[in-house]
Amino acid sequence: xxxxxxxxxxxxxxxxxxxxxxxxxxxxxxxxxxxxxxxxxxxxxxxxxxxxxxxxxxxxxxxxxxxxxxxxxxxxxxxxxxxxxxxxxxxxxxxxxxxxxxxxxxxxxxxxxxxxxxxxxxxxxxxxxxxxxxxxxxxxxxxxxxxxxxxxxxxxxxxxxxxxxxxxxxxxxxxxxxxxxxxxxxxxxxxxxxxxxxxxxxxxxxxxxxxxxxxxxxxxxxxxxxxxxxxxxxxxxxxxxxxxxxxxxxxxxxxxxxxxxxxxxxxxxxxxxxxxxxxxxxxxxxxxxxxxxxxxxxxxxxxxxxxxxxxxxxxxxxxxxxxxxxxxxxxxxxxxxxxxxxxxxxxxxxxxxxxxxxxxxxxxxxxxxxxxxxxxxxxxxxxxxxxxxxxxxxxxxxxxxxxxxxxxxxxxxxxxxxxxxxxxxxxxxxxxxxxxxxxxxxxxxxxxxxxxxxxxxxxxxxxxxxxxxxxxxxxxxxxxxxxxxxxxxxxxxxxxxxxxxxxxxxxxxxxxxxxxxxxxxxxxxxxxxxxxxxxxxxxxxxxxxxxxxxxxxxxxxxxxxxxxxxxxxxxxxxxxxxxxxxxxxxxxxxxxxxxxxxxxxxxxxxxxxxxxxxxxxxxxxxxxxxxxxxxxxxxxxxxxxxxxxxxxxxxxxxx
Amino acid sequence: xxxxxxxxxxxxxxxxxxxxxxxxxxxxxxxxxxxxxxxxxxxxxxxxxxxxxxxxxxxxxxxxxxxxxxxxxxxxxxxxxxxxxxxxxxxxxxxxxxxxxxxxxxxxxxxxxxxxxxxxxxxxxxxxxxxxxxxxxxxxxxxxxxxxx
Numbered sequence: 001x002x003x004x005x006x007x008x009x010x011x012x013x014x015x016x017x018x019x020x021x022x023x024x025x026x027x028x029x030x031x032x033x034x035x036x037x038x039x040x041x042x043x044x045x046x047x048x049x050x051x052x053x054x055x056x057x058x059x060x061x062x063x064x065x066x067x068x069x070x071x072x073x074x075x076x077x078x079x080x081x082x083x084x085x086x087x088x089x090x091x092x093x094x095x096x097x098x099x100x101x102x103x104x105x106x107x108x109x110x111x112x113x114x115x116x117x118x119x120x121x122x123x124x125x126x127x128x129x130x131x132x133x134x135x136x137x138x139x140x141x142x143x144x145x146x147x148x149x150x151x152x153x154x155x156x157x158x159x160x161x162x163x164x165x166x167x168x169x170x171x172x173x174x175x176x177x178x179x180x181x182x183x184x185x186x187x188x189x190x191x192x193x194x195x196x197x198x199x200x201x202x203x204x205x206x207x208x209x210x211x212x213x214x215x216x217x218x219x220x221x222x223x224x225x226x227x228x229x230x231x232x233x234x235x236x237x238x239x240x241x242x243x244x245x246x247x248x249x250x251x252x253x254x255x256x257x258x259x260x261x262x263x264x265x266x267x268x269x270x271x272x273x274x275x276x277x278x279x280x281x282x283x284x285x286x287x288x289x290x291x292x293x294x295x296x297x298x299x300x301x302x303x304x305x306x307x308x309x310x311x312x313x314x315x316x317x318x319x320x321x322x323x324x325x326x327x328x329x330x331x332x333x334x335x336x337x338x339x340x341x342x343x344x345x346x347x348x349x350x351x352x353x354x355x356x357x358x359x360x361x362x363x364x365x366x367x368x369x370x371x372x373x374x375x376x377x378x379x380x381x382x383x384x385x386x387x388x389x390x391x392x393x394x395x396x397x398x399x400x401x402x403x404x405x406x407x408x409x410x411x412x413x414x415x416x417x418x419x420x421x422x423x424x425x426x427x428x429x430x431x432x433x434x435x436x437x438x439x440x441x442x443x444x445x446x447x448x449x450x451x452x453x454x455x456x457x458x459x460x461x462x463x464x465x466x467x468x469x470x471x472x473x474x475x476x477x478x479x480x481x482x483x484x485x486x487x488x489x490x491x492x493x494x495x496x497x498x499x500x501x502x503x504x505x506x507x508x509x510x511x512x513x514x515x516x517x518x519x520x521x522x523x524x525x526x527x528x529x530x531x532x533x534x535x536x537x538x539x540x541x542x543x544x545x546x547x548x549x550x551x552x553x554x555x556x557x558x559x560x561x562x563x564x565x566x567x568x569x570x571x572x573x574x575x576x577x578x579x580x581x582x583x584x585x586x587x588x589x590x591x592x593x594x595x596x597x598x599x600x601x602x603x604x605x606x607x608x609x610x611x612x613x614x615x616x617x618x619x620x621x622x623x624x625x626x627x628x629x630x631x632x633x634x635x636x637x638x639x640x641x642x643x644x645x646x647x648x649x650x651x652x653x654x655x
Numbered sequence: 656x657x658x659x660x661x662x663x664x665x666x667x668x669x670x671x672x673x674x675x676x677x678x679x680x681x682x683x684x685x686x687x688x689x690x691x692x693x694x695x696x697x698x699x700x701x702x703x704x705x706x707x708x709x710x711x712x713x714x715x716x717x718x719x720x721x722x723x724x725x726x727x728x729x730x731x732x733x734x735x736x737x738x739x740x741x742x743x744x745x746x747x748x749x750x751x752x753x754x755x756x757x758x759x760x761x762x763x764x765x766x767x768x769x770x771x772x773x774x775x776x777x778x779x780x781x782x783x784x785x786x787x788x789x790x791x792x793x794x795x796x797x798x799x800x801x802x803x804x
Contacts, residue, residue: 069685070702095700098688103779104696113696120701508738510678510730512773530678530736574704592707594738623737624708628747640703646716652672652699653721 002034003125004060005118006051008042008067010097017101019111023066026115030122034058043073048080055084062125066094066118087130089573089639092121120651124644131573131638136618138224138566139323143168145216145503148176149546150538150553151328152198157557158326159207163564166209166320167202168216168230170499173277175199176330180260180354182361184546185410186441192276192363199278211318212279219325219507222618223533224569228320234313236292237270239281241308244272248300248309254288258365262355264373265365270300270309274363284309324533324560327507327517328553329499331539334389334397334492342388342490343461348374349468350461350488353407360414370418372487375466379422379486382415383470384408385458386428388490399514401493401543405432408491409442412451425452425483427472435545454481461488494543507534508594516542527556535559574622574639576615582634585611589626589635595619598626598635669723669789673698673782674713676706676741679730679771686775694779697786698726705729706767707740711751714765719800724764724789728781731769741769761792 005027009015020038027036035054039047042065054060063086065077070093078088096114104110140163144155147169155167167174179199181191202208211232218229252268260267260274269289272282290297291311301309336352337345344350349372351359362368372379386408389396405428412424431453433439445451458472467484474481496515504511509529510518517540520528527535537556538549563569576589580603590598590613597619602609613626613635624637633642675681681702687694703709706729714725727748729741745767752762766785770778 069681069688071682071685095685095702098685099700100696102688102691103694105693106696109696113699116699120699508736510734510736513771518772592743594735594740621737623705623740624703625705625737625740625743628708628710628743637704637708640708642710642712645701645703645713648701649672649713649717649722650720652701653670653717653719655670655721 001032001062001126002058002060003032003062003064003122004051004054004058005030005033005036005064005122006042006047006066007036007038008047008065009038009040010068011040014067014097014101017105017107017110018096018114019107022111023115023118027118027122030119032062032126033122034060042067043076048076051077051080052084055081055086061086062090062092062128064092064094064118064121064125066096066114066121068097069095069099089131090125090128092125092128094118094121116652116654120648123647123651127641127644127647133570133573134617135568135570136222136224137568138563139321140564141165141320141322142324142326142560142564143216143226143228143320143322144326144328146176146328146330146499146538146540147174147210147212148328148330148538149178149195149198150330150549151176151326152202153550153553154326154328154537154557155208156198156201156205157554158560158564159205161557161561162207163561164207164209166211166230166322168214169210169212170215171273172213172235172283173273173279174202174210174212175276175278177354178546179274179276180262180357182357182364183410183414185406186435186437188410196276199276203278210279213283214318216503216506217317222571224323224563224566225618226322226325226533228322228325230318230320232316232318234286234315235281235283236286236289236309236311236313237282237284238308238310239279241306242281243306243308244280244282245305247303247305248282251299251303253297253299254290256285256288261358261365264355264358324535324563325507326535326537326556326560327503327509327529327540328537328556329503329540330497331494331500331543332497334495336389336490336492338396339389339490341460342385342458342488343463344490347461347463347468347488349379349486350490353404353411353489353491356411356489360411360418368418370415377486378419380419381423381425381483381485382412382487382489383458383483383485384412384424384426384489384491386426386491387457388492390493391429397493397495397514399493399543400432402432403543403545404491404493406435406438406441406545408489409445409451411489413445413449416449416451423452425454425485427454427456427458429455429457435547456481494539496540500540507531509534509536516540527552527559533563571618572622574637575617575620576622576624576626577636577638578613578615579634579636580605580610580612582632583612584632584634585613586631587613588629588631589613592625592629594623594625595621597621667790667793669697669786669794670721671698671724671726671785671789672717672722673700673726673728674703674706674709675700676729676736677702677704678736679734679769680706680728680778682772683770683774683778686772687779688775690775692775692779694782695786697789698782705735705737705740706744707735707737709744709747711747714748714751715798718760718764718795718798721799723792723795724766724785726781726785727765727767728770729767731771734771758798760795760797763788764792764795
């Protein structure tokens, strides 16, 4: 065995607080070390050539690099080994930058720690063995979860690239939150007008299978080979027979709040979410319909000419095999009733931003005239409260939702365009207009449309006669502000949707402190997740405006296509391995395995039937929990074997 | 007498082995580095894919091979990259502490923490605390064994 040790100076990043020359000299005394060198940037091309030359000339068969975190350059150096015909797993990286030189300014102590880590690495490397990367086939289909604008864009992109794509949407129509918006900032173009053509494209696309009213209930498998179970809930209306004639609606005796209009208008138990809904079909709300349970009404069925209504429709389970999954499960507005001092839910004329979208919309409950909910009067003074429930770590959302400044400005501007003699007042903490043409939009609202901006937080909101008393502070003048408004609109932030949380736990995706799905890397892998083959688009990772959601969706689609376009993929070699002679078939490993990758099978050994553990390497993700559970040491994690770790412990334990 | 003891304690630099999971705690330790947060050099890290990989035998072995303390750090509950490896680790460490107590070894020498990839500062704090705690306990001598090689 011949080990090559390479110590990186990383310019002065490592060399200034670690004595690299001393490390190199010490390493020469470690067992099996054939060559030990220092270089300014080992990751650079000349650095890589240095290793390659040594591998060739000195016949090295194990490589140890003491440099930055393996999270940075492990793939780089593995590629070097592969280029030279070595197995990529006979490499050990010692992290002497992030975990030594950058955190310890005492040079002698830092060097001692680095030397100890380096010795452990050399001992571990001497116990490493080449590992095999198995190859698995790829199913060339995709699954997109969530049919908002991000899910729509991702599905269209994948379908246009020629991949069969299943789009699963929980509610009755795709379109998501964007379908409820009236206009979009900063161009003020109509949201439905730019969204609905894309929705229609989804429905018409030969490569897209749209499953509305459906939920993903089970995901099995691994990158390239996921098996997905989707529960399709009944709509009780046969979409291919429904002609959208609307005859069923007037006869329905049930009145419900219309979710699309934020409850400001009524709908029946049989309804279409909104005229542009896709799939274009009526559906029955089983919670309020009197024809499904209890069975006492069939008025809609009686009048339906094409006999499209079927009360006996049952949920069905659809199974799909896909190679990649895109999660686009979106956001929910922060529940503003949580903020007692703003009176939402008790004062009828305190509404949320999304409520205002419906009230200002030409297709909304007031046909585009701005009327307040309590008495239907046109409000003459409207207060828009920015950061309602945002940037408040003690009680509410700690983070900035990025879009609220802009949509509150848009609302104020829309209001001024519709009520010319009205007064629009925005209370803000900071105005955040980071986006193309956003600052200009805000300037236009403040200067051309005379929207008033007051820098300060609203502290309390009271009903005062038929007016609303708004108390706040102007932090620029230092004075308290009290004014009477007819309508108060709370610009609420974005939080992860219930669906985002459910799908994250179903797919084992990690979530950040605020509940949004965590990217594989916040900057360089913003649409990847820690699970290979699973990507994330839109607001499932955090608040985004529409252009950001769309571009992240296109990014996720192209990352997914990178997998779907392959015929086979390599899987990691660091899987669990069973020593059949030591295994007693107790099953503790199978119990510890989070992926059901271990089965206990009976085998014939020396003429005896023996129960031993069997690892499905395609399912094994290499966590090693089984190896820690085994009482006999019969199951080991390749690449992190007991002997390697014990050797490391031995080296680190030495004074 | 007491003065002498104090000086002895001040001079003692504990040797602590930290088993950090690759996805959360190791990344958190990296973040402490990229954020240039200074902390004592007493904890030496062994990267494992998951805190669930930490065989309780490793903890005993660390003490036998010269460690004065052991740190096991994984993803926060509910955040494990491998769904529940951190719960397995928590159970194993809790059991191991009881066994250590039975052996007459201070269970405080083993510490389990949750550090996420976003918690560089927390990792530095954990290292500071663990180092201080083990310093107070003094060197581990009970089950140390002679090197075999």
